[in-house]
Amino acid sequence: ADIVVVAPATADLMARMAQGHANDLATAVLLATRAPILIAPAMNPAMWSHAATQRNVRQLERDGAAFIGPNAGEMAEQGEAGVGRMAEVPEIVARIEEMLGANDKGGFGFISVGATRGPRPLLAGRHVLVTSGPTHEPIDPVRYIANRSSGKQGHAIAAAAQRLGARVTLITGPVQIADPEGVTVERVGTAEEMLAAVTAALPADVAVFAAAVADWRVATPGRGKIKKTAGNAPPSLNLVENPDILRAIATRGAGRPALVVGFAAETQTVVGNAQAKLKTKGADWIVANDVSESTGVFGGERNQVHFVSAAGVEPWPAMTKADVADALMQRAAAWLADVREQV
Numbered sequence: 001a002d003i004v005v006v007a008p009a010t011a012d013l014m015a016r017m018a019q020g021h022a023n024d025l026a027t028a029v030l031l032a033t034r035a036p037i038l039i040a041p042a043m044n045p046a047m048w049s050h051a052a053t054q055r056n057v058r059q060l061e062r063d064g065a066a067f068i069g070p071n072a073g074e075m076a077e078q079g080e081a082g083v084g085r086m087a088e089v090p091e092i093v094a095r096i097e098e099m100l101g102a103n104d105k106g107g108f109g110f111i112s113v114g115a116t117r118g119p120r121p122l123l124a125g126r127h128v129l130v131t132s133g134p135t136h137e138p139i140d141p142v143r144y145i146a147n148r149s150s151g152k153q154g155h156a157i158a159a160a161a162q163r164l165g166a167r168v169t170l171i172t173g174p175v176q177i178a179d180p181e182g183v184t185v186e187r188v189g190t191a192e193e194m195l196a197a198v199t200a201a202l203p204a205d206v207a208v209f210a211a212a213v214a215d216w217r218v219a220t221p222g223r224g225k226i227k228k229t230a231g232n233a234p235p236s237l238n239l240v241e242n243p244d245i246l247r248a249i250a251t252r253g254a255g256r257p258a259l260v261v262g263f264a265a266e267t268q269t270v271v272g273n274a275q276a277k278l279k280t281k282g283a284d285w286i287v288a289n290d291v292s293e294s295t296g297v298f299g300g301e302r303n304q305v306h307f308v309s310a311a312g313v314e315p316w317p318a319m320t321k322a323d324v325a326d327a328l329m330q331r332a333a334a335w336l337a338d339v340r341e342q343v
C-alpha cells in the first residue's frame with residue numbers, strides 16, 4: 001500500500017498504536033507498514049479531550065503519523081455534541097491526495113489518484129430536492145408515532161446528487177445520521193411540516209421522495225401529557241390521514257419538477273404495488289423495495305430494488321444504498337439531458 005488510513009480511529013486503537021501493540025491484524029499492519037499513516041479519529045468528545053488520548057495523539061505525531069479531524073458536531077449518541085466527529089469523507093480523500101502528491105515530489109512510490117476526483121458534474125446547474133427519514137406525529141408533548149426509517153437511502157441520494165454537481169435541498173425527518181456534505185438540510189418533524197418545507201423549496205428539476213412519511217396523524221394531540229389513571233380504560237387515538245407529499249407535488253400543474261421519483265416500501269406484492277403507485281401518485285419513476293424484516297433494509301446499508309417506470313420494470317441487483325443512489329442520480333441526469341431512450 002502507498003498509504004494506510006485508519007478511519008474511524010477509536011481512542012482504544014490509538015492507545016494501542018502509541019504503545020506499539022501488534023496483537024491483532026490492524027495493529028500488526030500499522031506497526032509493520034513502511035507507508036505513511038493517516039489517522040481520522042472518531043469518538044465521544046470526553047474521550048477525545050481526555051489527557052490519555054491527547055498524550056497518545058502527541059506520541060503518534062512524534063512517531064510520524066498524520067491526523068485529520070476530528071471535527072466539532074453532533075455525535076451518533078443522541079444529544080451529544082462536541083469535538084469528536086470523524087472528518088468528512090471528502091476531507092479525508094483530499095488529505096490522502098495531498099499526502100500521496102507529497103510522496104511523489106519526495107520520490108516515493110506514487111499511484112494515480114485521478115479516480116478519486118469524482119464523477120463529471122452531470123447535474124451542474126440543477127436543483128435536486130430529496131425527502132428522507134421518518135416523520136414523528138405527536139400524540140402528546142412527550143409521545144409520538146414514528147417508523148423504522150433510518151434516512152440512509154434518502155441521505156445517500158442527496159449526497160449522490162451533490163457529487164454530480166447539483167444544488168441539493170434535503171428535507172429530513174428526525175434521523176441519527178450525519179448531514180451529507182455540501183447539501184442544504186432542513187429538519188422537520190411532522191408530515192405537514194415536511195409538505196410545507198418541500199413546497200417552499202420548489203422549484204426543483206428533480207424531486208425524490210424517499211421519506212417514510214407517516215400515513216396518519218393523531219387528530220388532536222394532547223396539549224399536556226395524557227395521564228394513566230387507575231381503573232380507566234387506555235385512551236383511544238383518533239387518527240386522520242396525512243397529506244401525500246409525493247402525490248401533491250407530482251400532480252401539481254405549474255411548478256411540477258421535471259422528474260418526480262417516489263419510493264415504495266412494501267412487504268408483499270412489491271412490484272405490483274409499485275406499478276399501481278406510478279399511476280395513483282403521478283410519479284415518473286418508483287423505486288420499489290421489500291422492507292420485510294428478513295431483508296434488513298430498514299436501518300441496513302444495502303438495498304435491493306426494482307426500478308419501475310412507464311417503460312417497464314427493471315430488477316436491480318442487491319447493492320449498497322450509496323450505489324443505488326449513484327445509479328438513480330445517473331439515470332436522473334440522463335433523463336434531464338433528454339436521453340430518454342436510456343430510461
Ligand code: C5P
Binds near residue numbers: 277
Ligand atoms: O403510499 P406509500 O406510502 O407506500 O408511498 C410511498 C411513496 O410516497 C414514497 O415515495 C413516500 O416518500 C411518498 N409519500 C409521501 N407522503 C405521504 C406518504 C408517502 O410523500 N404521506
